[in-house]
Amino acid sequence: MITARLCAPAYELGEFAEPVTELPELLADPRVAAELTAPGAGFHTYHWSDAPVTELMAHAVRGTLAESGVPASEIDMVLLATDSLPGDRSAHRDVAELLEETGISRATAVTTGLMDCATAMVAVGTAASYVRDGTARQVLVVTGDLAAQATGGARIVAGGAAIASDAAASVLVSATASGLPVLGMAHHSDAGLHQAGAPQQQLLARVAAHRELFGRLAARRDGGGLDDVRTVLPSNFAGDVLELYLGDVRLGGDRLSRANVGRVAHCLGSDPLINLADRLAERKHAEPEDGTLVLFGAGVSHLAAVLLGAAPLPVRTEPGP
Structure with missing residues (x-):
């Protein structure tokens, strides 16, 4: 079987950056403001854009193509x-313009949605399946959202656990380029997670959902579990919220990456890829790691995670698995 490799994540933040303390929504609610700007939550800056989302996407796509070395004409x-x-x-026109501007001349473009901030991780898992079974050799996953469209303009999102930013990210899932091997993917949906209920019931339901998701991801490894996970690169919710849910499944503490919560806020589905891009940039000249990484996206009633090998596989030049 062909090994799918995750290659060259890149991103583009909204062109304007503002302190979260100046958000009208926070100014109007001092209690929520105190919670989201506290050290345990960590929000400091959010980004916004007055450009269409496809413009942010185009910047991210160019970064991925340049870094991966795969010509745009080879994207399937x-x-x-x-x-x-x-x-x-008009969405058809916007997507066609995105492909034309980035030189992607022969690819089939498909949209995925309805899973909120878990959508991009499901898309990565789908792309890896296409590559593994030979349907495609080069699949580009592009994620991006503007709060004006995705949340109806609201900046306080995820039940008060995050502040939304505008951004886009992209990554190549490839049969041949150098990248991190995709070892598994899992997702979990529970419509009850967004239904009204007592706070304690909501907490218990979300804890159970996280346990289910990561139990499924561990099972993808034929009993190998997740003990070798070095880092979880998650949706950028408040740090204390992340620690609550991921600590419960033994993926918190030093293994949980929270560095970008303050700098970029919650870029919706793009968060895990943004966090991965920054991590790879920081480790560009470091020795290869053993173990695995987890990309984790959480939406209102959907969770999804992708398991990656921490060490990149080299460019594959010969046909074969």
Whole structure:
């Protein structure tokens, strides 16, 4: 079987950066403001854009193509993981322009959605399946959202656990380029997670959902478990919220990456890829690691995670698995 490799994550933040303390929503609610700006939560800056989401996507895609070394003309499929495209036929025009501007001339473009901030991780898992079974050799996953479209303009999101930013990210899932091997993917949905209920019931339901998701991800390894996970690169919720849910499944503490919560806020589905891009940039000249990494995206009623090998596989030049 062909090994799918995750290659060259890149991202583009909204062109304007503002302190979260200046958000009207926080100014109007001192209690929520205190919670989200406390050291345990960690929000400091959010980003916003007055450009269409496809413009942010184009910047990210160019970064991925340049870093991966795979020509745009060789991309077979583009999976667009977003809830921020127009809801009418103009979305077709916008996507066509995105492909034209980035030189992607022969790819089939498909949109995925309805899973909120878990959508991009499901798209990565889908791309890896296409590569492994030979349907495609080079699949580009592009995620991006603007709060104006994705959240109706709200900046306080995820039940008060995050502040939304505008951003886009992309990554190549490849049969041949140098990248991190995709070892498994799991997702979990529970419509009851977004239904009204007592706070304690909501907490217990979310704890149970995280246990289910990571139990499924561990099972993908034929009993190997997740003990060798070095880092979890998650959705950028408040740090104390992340620690609550991921600490319960023994993926918190030093293994949980929270460095970008303050710097970029919650870029919706793009968070795990943004966090991965920054991690790889920091380790560019470091020795290869053993073990695994987890990309984790959480939406209102959906969770998804992708398990990666921490050490990149080299460029594959010969046909074969």
